[in-house]
Amino acid sequence: MGRGKIEIKRIENSTNRQVTYSKRRAGIVKKAKELTVLCDAEVSLLMVSSTGKIHEYISPSCTHKNLYDRYQQASGTDLWQPHYEKMQEHLQKLKDINNKLRKEIRQRHGEDLDDLGFQQLRGLEQNMEKSVECVRNRKFHVITTQTDTFKKKVKNHEETHNSLIREFEERDADFRFPSLDFEGDYQSTIGFANGNPQIFAFRLQPKLQSADLQDEETYGSYGLSLS
Amino acid sequence: MGRGKIEIKRIENSTNRQVTYSKRRAGIVKKAKELTVLCDAEVSLLMVSSTGKIHEYISPSCTHKNLYDRYQQASGTDLWQPHYEKMQEHLQKLKDINNKLRKEIRQRHGEDLDDLGFQQLRGLEQNMEKSVECVRNRKFHVITTQTDTFKKKVKNHEETHNSLIREFEERDADFRFPSLDFEGDYQSTIGFANGNPQIFAFRLQPKLQSADLQDEETYGSYGLSLS
DNA sequence: TCGACTATTTATAATTA
DNA sequence: TTAATTATAAATAGTCG
Numbered sequence: 456m457g458r459g460k461i462e463i464k465r466i467e468n469s470t471n472r473q474v475t476y477s478k479r480r481a482g483i484v485k486k487a488k489e490l491t492v493l494c495d496a497e498v499s500l501l502m503v504s505s506t507g508k509i510h511e512y513i514s515p516s517c518t519h520k521n522l523y524d525r526y527q528q529a530s531g532t533d534l535w536q537p538h539y540e541k542m543q544e545h546l547q548k549l550k551d552i553n554n555k556l557r558k559e560i561r562q563r564h565g566e567d568l569d570d571l572g573f574q575q576l577r578g579l580e581q582n583m584e585k586s587v588e589c590v591r592n593r594k595f596h597v598i599t600t601q602t603d604t605f606k607k608k609v610k611n612h613e614e615t616h617n618s619l620i621r622e623f624e625e626r627d628a629d630f631r632f633p634s635l636d637f638e639g640d641y642q643s644t645i646g647f648a649n650g651n652p653q654i655f656a657f658r659l660q661p662k663l664q665s666a667d668l669q670d671e672e673t674y675g676s677y678g679l680s681l682s
Numbered sequence: 683m684g685r686g687k688i689e690i691k692r693i694e695n696s697t698n699r700q701v702t703y704s705k706r707r708a709g710i711v712k713k714a715k716e717l718t719v720l721c722d723a724e725v726s727l728l729m730v731s732s733t734g735k736i737h738e739y740i741s742p743s744c745t746h747k748n749l750y751d752r753y754q755q756a757s758g759t760d761l762w763q764p765h766y767e768k769m770q771e772h773l774q775k776l777k778d779i780n781n782k783l784r785k786e787i788r789q790r791h792g793e794d795l796d797d798l799g800f801q802q803l804r805g806l807e808q809n810m811e812k813s814v815e816c817v818r819n820r821k822f823h824v825i826t827t828q829t830d831t832f833k834k835k836v837k838n839h840e841e842t843h844n845s846l847i848r849e850f851e852e853r854d855a856d857f858r859f860p861s862l863d864f865e866g867d868y869q870s871t872i873g874f875a876n877g878n879p880q881i882f883a884f885r886l887q888p889k890l891q892s893a894d895l896q897d898e899e900t901y902g903s904y905g906l907s908l909s
Numbered sequence: 910t911c912g913a914c915t916a917t918t919t920a921t922a923a924t925t926a
Numbered sequence: 927t928t929a930a931t932t933a934t935a936a937a938t939a940g941t942c943g
Contacts, residue, residue: 587814
């Protein structure tokens with residue numbers, strides 16, 4: 456090759472290595488081109504230098520992907536195809552399950568009942584009655600719990616209110632028949648006299664009036680179009 | 683290179699082309715090996731001869747796929763990555779929708795109601811009552827239709843039965859007080875006399891007795907474990 | 910069809926500018 | 927540094943057995 460026989464082993468000097476890489480890369484690309492033209496072959500050549508830079512040669516009217524695919528087919532080590540097919544299968548399964556679930560929901564909405572027989576309809580009806588009973592019970596449980604909580608709150612507030620009233624009246628009495636330590640407590644008593652009585656008016660019914668059906672978020676249709 | 687400068691153009695003689703291909707292929711593979719060792723580079727070399735045979739060189743501890751992937755990433759022409767990600771996304775969407783559907787079904791089964799408020803429970807209850815009404819109506823419709831069909835069948839059979847009885851009695855009368863054309867009809871009359879009366883016993887109730895709930899196929903859980 | 914063998918060309922490592 | 931030069935090794939086209 457050059458001045459004196461060279462040994463084929465790693466060039467330790469990084470700069471020289473890069474120089475040699477550039478030169479030899481050019482050489483190998485030239486060889487690849489020649490092979491393409493002379494022998495009517497298709498060549499895909501990918502090279503990554505020790506610094507991570509990528510260089511390539513690919514025969515005209517041909518792609519790396521194309522050659523790589525052919526290589527994979529030939530060597531029978533295509534790992535993508537099975538993976539891809541599995542995913543497709545998986546998607547189909549999910550779609551099927553989705554449709555079943557939708558159908559069940561529709562039936563539980565009283566729709567799409569045409570292909571159910573008498574027995575199935577009777578079963579569905581009984582099951583739904585049982586289920587609606589569960590919901591009703593839960594509803595009562597919730598409203599009971601809420602009512603209890605409100606009662607407690609009301610009681611609590613009443614107690615606070617009463618004790619404040621009591622305290623106020625005591626102070627008021629002190630004010631009209633001042634005790635020995637009047638001077639020191641005057642300011643705080645004035646403060647209470649100016650306190651806002653509306654502070655004890657609270658809302659007992661947190662929006663329990665209109666119970667419109669069907670929260671779109673929860674019971675709407677989950678549309679999904681697949682490509 | 684050899685005996686006299688060679689021109690880089692396709693070798694027309696097929697045999698010579700193959701010979702040259704073999705020699706040069708060995709050469710380029712050797713060069714690729716040298717590049718790998720000397721310059722610490724990674725090389726992927728795929729060659730397809732004009733006869734379709736595939737030869738390769740790949741640097742040790744490295745795969746064609748690996749290098750090809752890196753090349754695609756670098757050149758930004760990876761068509762698989764986005765596709766793959768889309769599929770993953772799609773799968774996730776389907777799973778999410780599935781879970782929502784399942785939750786709705788559970789709630790319509792009277793389960794998993796803990797995170798519903800009073801209003802939602804009331805809405806659900808009313809909706810379920812409306813739905814169960816639909817199912818009930820459908821059930822009545824089916825049973826009514828079935829009953830009508832049976833009635834019609836019974837009526838039909840009765841009519842047939844009566845007309846046969848009538849005919850039989852007429853024939854019987856003819857037998858006891860033979861008419862002028864007795865000879866010709868004797869055989870067929872005997873045939874009727876031997877007819878089986880049980881032929882008119884039919885089943886009116888096609889298995890309407892036990893209406894067990896829950897067809898596993900329709901209302902069971904659709905389990906799916908994903909890898 | 911296949912190696913083995915040259916006569917040459919080609920590639921390139923080392924050197925120089 | 928990088929680019930051009932050069933001496934030499936390597937590659938290989940054509941040939942022969």
